[in-house]
Amino acid sequence: MVSSLIVYIIAFTVPLFLSGIGFPFFIKFMLKKGIFGIDIHKKEQPKVAEMGGIVIIISLIISSVIAILVVEDSKVQLMIGMFCITITIAGIIGIIDDFLTLNAILKPVLLLIASVPIIASTWFSTGPLYNPEPLFPLIGQTRLTIVYLMLLPFVITVPANAVNMIDVFNGSMATTTIIVLITSFIANIIIFDRDYTILDPTNIFILMITGVLIAFLVYNRYPARVFGGDSSSLTIGASLGAIAVLGRLEIVIIIAIIPFIMNSFGIISSVKGLLERRKMARPTKMTKDWKIESTNDQKAPITLVGLVIQKGPLHEKDVVKSFGVLTVFSSILAIITAILIRVVI
Amino acid sequence: MRLHKLTPKLYRVLGLELFVFGTFIGICAIIDSLIVGFPENPNPTINFIIGASKVIISIILIAIWLYVWYYITKRLMVSKEDIKEAKKIKREKKQVKMQKKKEKKKNIKT
Numbered sequence: 019m020v021s022s023l024i025v026y027i028i029a030f031t032v033p034l035f036l037s038g039i040g041f042p043f044f045i046k047f048m049l050k051k052g053i054f055g056i057d058i059h060k061k062e063q064p065k066v067a068e069m070g071g072i073v074i075i076i077s078l079i080i081s082s083v084i085a086i087l088v089v090e091d092s093k094v095q096l097m098i099g100m101f102c103i104t105i106t107i108a109g110i111i112g113i114i115d116d117f118l119t120l121n122a123i124l125k126p127v128l129l130l131i132a133s134v135p136i137i138a139s140t141w142f143s144t145g146p147l148y149n150p151e152p153l154f155p156l157i158g159q160t161r162l163t164i165v166y167l168m169l170l171p172f173v174i175t176v177p178a179n180a181v182n183m184i185d186v187f188n189g190s191m192a193t194t195t196i197i198v199l200i201t202s203f204i205a206n207i208i209i210f211d212r213d214y215t216i217l218d219p220t221n222i223f224i225l226m227i228t229g230v231l232i233a234f235l236v237y238n239r240y241p242a243r244v245f246g247g248d249s250s251s252l253t254i255g256a257s258l259g260a261i262a263v264l265g266r267l268e269i270v271i272i273i274a275i276i277p278f279i280m281n282s283f284g285i286i287s288s289v290k291g292l293l294e295r296r297k298m299a300r301p302t303k304m305t306k307d308w309k310i311e312s313t314n315d316q317k318a319p320i321t322l323v324g325l326v327i328q329k330g331p332l333h334e335k336d337v338v339k340s341f342g343v344l345t346v347f348s349s350i351l352a353i354i355t356a357i358l359i360r361v362v363i
Numbered sequence: 364m365r366l367h368k369l370t371p372k373l374y375r376v377l378g379l380e381l382f383v384f385g386t387f388i389g390i391c392a393i394i395d396s397l398i399v400g401f402p403e404n405p406n407p408t409i410n411f412i413i414g415a416s417k418v419i420i421s422i423i424l425i426a427i428w429l430y431v432w433y434y435i436t437k438r439l440m441v442s443k444e445d446i447k448e449a450k451k452i453k454r455e456k457k458q459v460k461m462q463k464k465k466e467k468k469k470n471i472k473t
Contacts, residue, residue: 154391154394155387155388155391156388156391156392156395157391157394157395157399162418165418165422273384273387276380276383276384277376277380279432280376280379280380280432280436283432283433283436283437284436284437284440287433287436287437288437288440320437320440320441321440322376324440325375325376325439325440326372326373326376329372330372332372336369339369340369340372340373343369343370343373343377344373344376344377344380347377347380348380348384351380351381351384354384355384355388358388358391
C-alpha cells in the first residue's frame with residue numbers, strides 16, 4: 019500500500035516535472051509554427067509562444083492517470099477522475115476559444131458543460147461526490163440541498179471566467195492562483211484537521227495544480243516566454259471551482275478570490291454585460307518609459323489594473339506585485355474564515 | 364518597486380476587501396443568531412415553511428451583500444472626476460427634459 023505522503027509527493031512532482039520539461043519544447047514548437055503573440059507591454063515587442071494551456075492540460079491529465087493508478091481507495095480514484103474530466107472539458111473550451119475566439123456569452127454558457135460530471139455524480143450509486151452542506155463561518159454546516167444543486171452549474175463557469183479576466187500580464191494569473199491554492203491547502207488542514215497521513219483528494223487536486231502552475235510561472239513570469247491563453251486560465255479557474263465543491267471549501271475560496279471577483283464586477287458593470295476582450299477598448303496604454311497607465315477612455319472596461327494605476331503609472335512587474343499583495347490580503351481573510359468555520363464544526 | 368512603497372497605493376482596494384469580508388462575517392453572525400437559532404415547530408408543514416423562509420431570507424441577505432460589493436467596486440473603480448462629469452451630464456439631461464416639458468405645457472395652453 020502506498021502511503022498518503024508518497025501520493026502527495028507524486029501529485030506535486032509529476033505535473034511539475036512534466037510541464038517543466040514540456041514548456042521548453044512547446045515554446046520552440048509554437049515559435050517554429052508561427053503560433054505566437056506580441057507582448058505589447060515590452061519595448062522590444064517580443065514574440066511569445068501562445069496557448070501554453072495545452073501543456074498544462076496534458077500534464078494534468080497524465081498526472082491524474084498516475085494518481086488514479088497509485089491510489090487504492092476507489093472513491094478517491096473516482097474523485098480524481100471526475101476532477102480531471104471537469105478541468106479537461108474547461109481546457110478544451112479554452113483551446114477552442116484560443117483558435118476560434120468564442121462569443122463572450124457562448125463561452126460561459128459552454129463552460130456550464132464542465133460542471134456536468136460533478137452534477138452527474140448526484141445519481142452515482144456511491145452517492146454524490148460533493149456535499150450539499152457548505153460550511154459557513156460562525157454558522158457551521160448548512161443544509162442547502164436544492165439551492166446547492168441549483169448553484170452547481172455556475173460553480174465552474176464563474177471562477178473560470180474570473181481567472182480568465184485576471185490573466186492580462188506576465189505571471190499575473192499564475193502568481194495569484196498559486197497564493198489562492200496555498201491558502202486552500204492551509205484552510206483544508208485547519209477546517210478538517212487532515213494531516214499528511216490521511217489521504218485527502220482535495221490535497222491531491224491542490225498539489226497537482228500548484229505543481230503545474232509553478233512550472234508555468236517559470237516560463238510565464240516577466241519577461242514571459244509563453245502565454246497561457248484561455249486554455250490555461252479556463253483550466254485553472256475550473257480547477258478552483260472543482261476544488262471548492264469537492265473539497266467543501268466554497269466560502270474560503272470565494273473570500274480568497276475577492277480581487278478576481280472585484281475585477282470581474284468592474285468589467286461586467288462598465289461594459290454592461292459580457293463582451294469579448296478583443297472587442298473592448300483598451301483600458302491601459304504604455305508611457306514613454308514603458309510603464310502602464312490608464313487610457314482614460316470612457317468606453318474601456320474598468321478593471322482592477324485601472325484601480326491599481328489610479329495613483330500613477332506602474333511598471334508591469336509592479337502591477338503583478340500589486341495583484342499579489344491584494345491576493346495575499348484576501349488569503350489572510352480566507353484563513354480567518356477557515357478558523358471561524360473550524361470553531362463551530 | 365518595493366512592496367512597502369507599493370502597498371500604500373492599494374489602501375482603497377485593501378479597505379474594500381476588508382469591508383467585503385467584515386460585512387460577510389456580519390451577515391453570517393445575523394443568520395446564526397436570528398435565523399438558524401429560530402426554534403423548530405412540531406407541525407411538519409409549518410416547520411417546512413419556516414425552513415424555506417430561513418433559506419430565502421439568508422439568500423436575500425447574501426444577495427444584498429453581493430450587490431453592495433458590486434456597487435462599491437463600481438464606484439471605487441471610477442475616478443472622482445468621472446463621477447463629477449457623469450453627474451453634470453445627468454443634470455444637463457434633466458434640465459433639457461424639464462425645458463421640453465415646460466414648452467409642451469406652454470404649447471397646450473396656447
